[in-house]
Amino acid sequence: MQRIGVFVCHCGSNIAATVDVSKVVEMAHMEPGVVHAEDYQYMCSEAGQAKIAAAIQEKKLTGMVVCSCSPRMHEATFRKAAERAGLNPYMVEIANIREHCSWIHKDMEEATKKAVILMRAAIAKVNLNAPLQPGESRVTKRALVIGGGIAGIQTAIDIADAGYEVDIVEKTPSIGGRMSQLDKTFPTLDCSACILTPKMVEASAHEKINIYTYSEVEKVSGFVGDFTVDIRKKARSVDMDKCTGCGVCQEKCPSKKAPSEFNRGLNTRSAIYTPFAQAIPNVPVIDREACIKFKTGKCGVCSKVCQAGAIDYEQKDEIVTEKYGAIVVATGFDTINLEKYDEYAYSQSKDVITSLELERVMNAAGPTHGHLERLSDGKAPKEIVFIQCVGSRCSDDRGKPYCSKICCMYTAKHAMLIRDKYPDVNVTVFYIDVRTPGKNFDEFYRRAVEQYGVNYIKGQVGKVIPQPDGKLLVQGSDLLDNKQILKEADMVVLATAIEPNPDVRRIATMLTASIDTNNFLTEAHAKLRPVESPTAGIFLSGVCQGPKDIPETVAQAGAAAVKAIGLLAKDKLLTNPCTAQSDILLCNGCSTCENVCPYGAITYEDKEVNDHGIRETRRIAVVNSALCQGCGACTVACPSGAMDLQGFSNRQIIAEVDAICR
């Protein structure tokens, strides 16, 4: 029989105001195995922990239950306290009577009853607990960064500067990401390329950084400190070592009709291309879908003009397998598809464009060489309407429920730049709210209104109707003046919502990192662990975690790097002893557990068994405890109950349920 101590925390008034803690203590004394019970204002404080230590020693406790906040908050605290007092840390159970009880209930009597039940379940579990010992695993001192935008670049540079090897995997032919597509950046209006390019060069020249462009992560196995990753290097059809980046192939390529991804499809590029002038590496790729040689077998112009002999039509995808200790996800974002917002006539008129397209129009390297003009007829616009929150802050399922966060600021930027360069152009912005929290942000917005005379109208646009004369009729409302507005515009710019890169679902699945309903990666704790995934060894950088602007992205990228460095600096990690084991007498060898194991921790061996006198060779599941993360998927999938999780055994779970139903 265990000797169990129960410690009930008031959490100030957080628990004590709703749960009668002295009643919980009183009831604890009536539970089997309980030899000590007390309550205290803050169990997690020094004084509270001293009380726990004293009770462990004086009452010779073999197990303990803390009735307090979520185990995600203080389980580690209480385990350490127990360990210092000589109790195995895995003999500690938490009954969450705060988040699961006091915070969500109002009636004291009912809440107290529930707190007692939660405590009973924890006591029932502790009665079946056994001391566990963590093992050790090694740390591979190399990091992988998935995504080569500003987030990935910054994280890689920071990790590399700390002395660790970093690989960046970038899907497109060049690093640079979305930031490379931007013209100017708020709130300082400096040129995006001017501040990004040096970072790209720094990453590429860094001796500790290795960049895989035109590559994708294909498979991830292993666990924190010891991931094994397969990277698919897509066939570039150009030899990276031979190419000098002279660009002649791109000039001579006869196939020039492929839409330019970099310019958002507003113009075309050649079949052999580098996405933009400052691309790193400055080595083109052949788009095999557009290439005449690949389509018809005839052509081969690029190969003929290439002095370096770098063109290789036979090149094949290559799989590189590498080991990493830490993985940082920096997969960024894209703008949403506007299919469901056809009232804004995006598909009907070339003069209705997204803000990201406007960035390209305003950019000297863009489709109009930086001249502001209508894409339909090349004429200079006189009236431009900006529509905010297209797909953001949306209450139905057409768009996104969240605020995309960057649109208010970039729209102010666009409006200001247009008014500065083309003072004769009228700029109107329809908005729901203008949100400018950030250093020098509101000042920036006010400059647009006060100094540059941008016309801000609080209200939403219902419809944009293309007119026969090529103009766009904008139907909106002015909520402050309470009137309907009909406005003719030459161009309409949509502040389109951003969403995580669609690839993130695939990547999150490979990494077993969780994502929320909007496909943003979930952080381990929204406030206290914002750059870590709940999956150990996976860190989050940039917009993959939530909408953010460049300064925030860079700050978070640095934070993710620090967390990764903290992991890589360790030589060994303690492993979680709560791993699965299979009972050789119960195992059917049916492979169900192997099918559901997300970590590839289960294999099968033919083992000699002696089942009550029957000796035979059986196919038995074997768990690699170094790979097992204790998720428990196998234990619920196993039809015979042969799989059991240490620290969360089937018996313990049923004992908890029984205690609750008692």
Next chain:
Amino acid sequence: MQELVNRAKELLADGTVARVLGWKAGDLPYNPEPAYFEKAEELVDFVYNGFCGANLSKYMIEASKLEGKTMVCLKPCDTYSFNQLIKEHRVDRDKAYIVGVGCKGKLDIEKIRKQGIKGIELIQGAELTDEADTLKIQTIYGDKTCAYADAMLERCHVCKGKEHMVYDELIGDSNETKDADRFDEVAKLETMSPEEKFAFFQKELSKCIRCNACRNVCPACSCRKCVFDSTKFDSSQKANVDSFEEKMFHIIRAFHVAGRCTDCGECSRVCPQGIPLHLFNRKFIKDIDELYGEYQAGADITSKAPLTNYTFEDAEPSIVGKRG
């Protein structure tokens, strides 16, 4: 049947197989039972007729451990179970010589009895080779007849088809017997209110005497030790704590075979209390089909089962939750 016996003799004689797994006559004309035959002369007892409903694939778990191959007679529907057992590494394909036997629908003695035919001494027309669509039944009360189709097991009315999913050779032809949709009954249950459903299952499951016949016959219930027989989980006493005491047993069993059940119908066939146990399994199959795309357990040995596989198209848990 004679063709089967002749082939069995050949296979035993040339050493291809060490034994034959089939059926032998029981003590009544309508209850043949599964049997092993190790010598040619034992085959005089071999029968194969409309009452040989028993699915022999589960016997191959033990037969796989014996020396030499076993010739096993499998009907088209039985082969799904056999495939599922291969997939779960419970039978050894190399230890089986599968003779896919023809089937024209298996008979349910209860259905014959329900027509008031009692005191049965002899039944004619149940042989695979019989052309007649009527059974001639000699009873102590005189001769009676019964349409073959009216005496068929429920599962044959929703037959999965004449094709054998796995076999080494085929003997005998099969009939198309399907004349109903297998999810009709489940769909009817789904329209009931929770109270009506509860009342329905309470009424049915209250008949259970916990003889374990359903579990013992079920090819998916192939665990070396059932959780209900194990002292390790305290689940044995979970079986009977409620007003209709065996519900937990049947519900837990249905969960354990979910996604693995081929809908062979053996559970309902063997239930001495006539509980329509297959409805639990069919509800799971219907849900799996609707949520994850159509899936037939045992149709092959390589596909991934929807409940133990993950794809991006999988229904979100919230959707599964909302359906109840």
